[in-house]
Amino acid sequence: MLHALESLERDGYEVTYVDVNENGVIDPADVEKAIRPDTILIAIMMANNEIGTIQPIAEIAAIGKQHGVTTFTDAVQAVGNTPVNVADLGVDMLSFSGHKIHAPKGIGVLYIRTGTRVRSLIDGGGQERGRRGGTENVAFAVGLAKALEIATARLPEMARVKAMRDRLMQGLLDKIPYSRVNGDTEKRLDGNLNIGFEFVEGESLLMWLDASGICASTGSACNSASLEPSHVLLSIGVPHERAHGSLRFTLSHENTEEDVDYILATLPAIVQRLRDMSPLYDSSMARIKD
Amino acid sequence: MYSEKVIDHFTNPRNVGELADANGVGEVGNAKCGDIMRIYLKIDDNRIITDVKFKTFGCGAAIATSSIATEMIKGKSIDEALTLTNKAVVEALDGLPPVKVHCSVLAEEAVKTAVADYYRRRGEEVPAAAIVCDGCCDACDHHGHH
Numbered sequence: 001m002l003h004a005l006e007s008l009e010r011d012g013y014e015v016t017y018v019d020v021n022e023n024g025v026i027d028p029a030d031v032e033k034a035i036r037p038d039t040i041l042i043a044i045m046m047a048n049n050e051i052g053t054i055q056p057i058a059e060i061a062a063i064g065k066q067h068g069v070t071t072f073t074d075a076v077q078a079v080g081n082t083p084v085n086v087a088d089l090g091v092d093m094l095s096f097s098g099h100k101i102h103a104p105k106g107i108g109v110l111y112i113r114t115g116t117r118v119r120s121l122i123d124g125g126g127q128e129r130g131r132r133g134g135t136e137n138v139a140f141a142v143g144l145a146k147a148l149e150i151a152t153a154r155l156p157e158m159a160r161v162k163a164m165r166d167r168l169m170q171g172l173l174d175k176i177p178y179s180r181v182n183g184d185t186e187k188r189l190d191g192n193l194n195i196g197f198e199f200v201e202g203e204s205l206l207m208w209l210d211a212s213g214i215c216a217s218t219g220s221a222c223n224s225a226s227l228e229p230s231h232v233l234l235s236i237g238v239p240h241e242r243a244h245g246s247l248r249f250t251l252s253h254e255n256t257e258e259d260v261d262y263i264l265a266t267l268p269a270i271v272q273r274l275r276d277m278s279p280l281y282d283s284s285m286a287r288i289k290d
Numbered sequence: 291m292y293s294e295k296v297i298d299h300f301t302n303p304r305n306v307g308e309l310a311d312a313n314g315v316g317e318v319g320n321a322k323c324g325d326i327m328r329i330y331l332k333i334d335d336n337r338i339i340t341d342v343k344f345k346t347f348g349c350g351a352a353i354a355t356s357s358i359a360t361e362m363i364k365g366k367s368i369d370e371a372l373t374l375t376n377k378a379v380v381e382a383l384d385g386l387p388p389v390k391v392h393c394s395v396l397a398e399e400a401v402k403t404a405v406a407d408y409y410r411r412r413g414e415e416v417p418a419a420a421i422v423c424d425g426c427c428d429a430c431d432h433h434g435h436h
Contacts, residue, residue, distance in 0.1 A: 201324055203349035207300060220324060220349070229324070241321040277306045278347040279328040280321055 001045050001074055023184035024053035024236045032063045041070050046084070046094075047077040050219065050232040050248060051183030052192025054082065061090035070116060076100055076108075080151035081158065081189045092116045098140070103147035107140040157253040162190035164260050165251050169193050171264040176271050182219075182238055182246055194219070196238065196246040199281035200274040205247055208270040214263055219246040241280075292350060293384040299354035304361050307343040313411060316403030318422070319396050325352040327400040329360065333408050337368045344400070351390035355397040358382050368405050372419040374398055398422075 005015045016034045020026050031042060042064045047054045057073050064071035072093040078084050080101040086094055093116060097108040112118055112131075124133030173179055178198040197205070202218030209216055219230030220243065229243035238246070249263070275281040292300070314331035325348030332341035342364050346356040359379055363371040376394035380386050386394060399422040406420040 199347065201348050201352070204300070204353060207297075207350045211301070240324075244321075244324040277303065277345050277353070279317065279326050279345040280347045282308075282345065 001043065005043065020053075020236060022237050023187070024048060024051045024182075024232070025184055025187055026055050026060070028056055028059040028063055031060050032067075035063075035067050035069060039067070039069050041072060043072045043074075045077070046073045046075040046089075047082065047189050048183070048232060049077045050230055051194045051236070052077075052189035053183050054078070054187045054189060056187075057089045057091060061092075064092070065090065077189065079148070080154075081191060083155060086111055086113070093118075098144040098147060101147045101151040103144040104140045107137060107144050109144070154253055158190040161251050161253060161255070164255060164257060165191055165193050165249075167257075168249065168251070168260045168263060169195065171260070172267065175264065175268040179271075180242070182233055182236065191251040193249040193251070194233075194246060195249075196233075196242040197271050198242060198245060199278045199284060200245045200271055202245055202247060204274055205245070205267075205270060208273070209247075209267070212266050212270070214266065217248045219248070220244040291387055292354075293386075295358075295382070295384045296351060296354040296386065299357040299383065300350040303344075303353055303357040305343050305357065305364070306345070308345065309341060309343045312343075314404045314406075314408030316400050316405070316407055318399045318403055319348070319352075321347065324348060325393065325396060327352065327356050327396050329356070329400040329404040331368075331404045331408060333368060339363050339366055339368060339371055348393065349390070351386055351393040352396065354383060355379050355386075355393045356400065359397040359401055363401055368408065371401055372405055372417070374401055 005017075009015050016036075016039075018026055018030050018034050026044065031044075035042075042060060044055055044057065044060060046057050055073075057071075061071040061073075070092045071090075072095070073089070073091050074096070075084050075094050076096045077100070079096040084094070084096075091111075092113045094111040095108060099105045118131060120131050120133070122133040125135070127133055127136055169181060169185075172195055173181070176197060180196050180198075182194040182196055183192075202220030206216060206218050219233045219238075229240055230246070233243040233246060234240070251259075309330035309332050311332060312330035313333055315328065316331075317326065317328040319326040326346065327348070328345045330343045331339055334340050342360045344356045344360050346353050359374065362374055362378070362382060376391070376398040379394040379397050380391060383394075402420045402422045406416045406422075409416045409420065
């Protein structure tokens with residue numbers, strides 16, 4: 001999303017960025033305040049990939065409609081994880097990519113509500129009602145439709161995924177002192193857990209997890225080429241220190257209760273092992289004793 | 291992405307811990323940048339490093355460079371320890387990814403800072419080779435970001 005907006009700025013459009021609260025949620029009132037007489041588009045991610053926050057899209061789309069502004073949402077992290085219904089959301093446009101729901105890579109969806117005028121993306125052929133010239137990749141389209149059918153049919157299983165995620169979250173918070181969940185605990189994708197452990201660094205956590213057969217990711221700078229910690233975590237006010245020690249777990253219907261048991265049995269010892277060699281941990285513990 | 295040596299020193303770090311009777315302690319880096327190294331030295335009357343321990347907050351490379359650096363200076367004179375370069379640390383680990391080279395710089399500076407602390411505690415002048423910065427820079431300068 002950010003890169004697309006930066007591209008528009010380079011073309012001379014003005015973009016207002018609305019801040020999120022400390023849980024990563026956008027207040028629709030802030031969106032309304034940011035609307036100017038010449039505003040043409042509200043663009044917002046439906047769900048965040050790192051902290052799983054689900055935005056109040058329906059409220060924001062209603063505000064857009066009231067002010068005659070088109071609302072677009074990128075639902076790539078939401079489709080297949082939470083119900084997505086363009087009628088309920090009331091958005092004018094919605095996009096998602098196929099690969100996230102195991103469709104072939106290289107195909108995605110752009111929903112455009114009837115009556116929304118969109119300039120042709122690729123001129124030439126009259127395909128897709130003249131909005132995107134070029135012969136359609138029918139095999140990919142069929143694959144995406146099937147993947148969507150399967151992903152949607154599995155949505156009822158997300159209640160089980162949420163229960164596993166909640167047990168993992170509570171278990172880690174109980175077993176590991178100085179840990180904290182990043183993002184909103186309610187308005188959140190069912191399978192997402194983003195949790196920070198103080199005094200340790202994410203890449204070393206990941207290396208131990210990887211050696212234990214557990215796949216996760218981190219917001220730490222040390223795991224990126226840029227050496228900058230996650231901008232998402234920083235934008236919700238997580239200090240650099242804690243962003244470095246943050247892990248993201250993504251659970252799906254393929255995970256089992258045994259997986260949760262295994263993480264709960266493995267991760268606390270990894271965190272403790274790294275804390276035992278962390279100069280930040282011993283100085284903080286010494287301060288607490290005093 | 292990491293060599294076997296790095297993985298070995300990360301998973302089985304040598305000389306982890308503290309020295310209650312250390313007579314030279316050096317800490318470099320900061321939490322904001324994601325790595326802090328603290329090195330404890332026990333230096334005898336002949337200025338030989340008889341024992342060394344470290345504590346590190348940081349990534350796999352930060353832990354591995356601290357570990358190997360302590361091995362490289364243990365049993366050496368402090369003059370020899372001051373000749374330890376980050377390049378030697380990288381070579382001893384069979385290489386580091388480019389974005390992790392700063393960790394080896396931190397290891398070199400942690401050793402020098404600990405030796406400088408030894409001189410200061412004795413009220414002696416700190417040799418130029420042990421001075422890594424004038425106090426106005428921090429580890430971030432080596433990271434190339436702020």
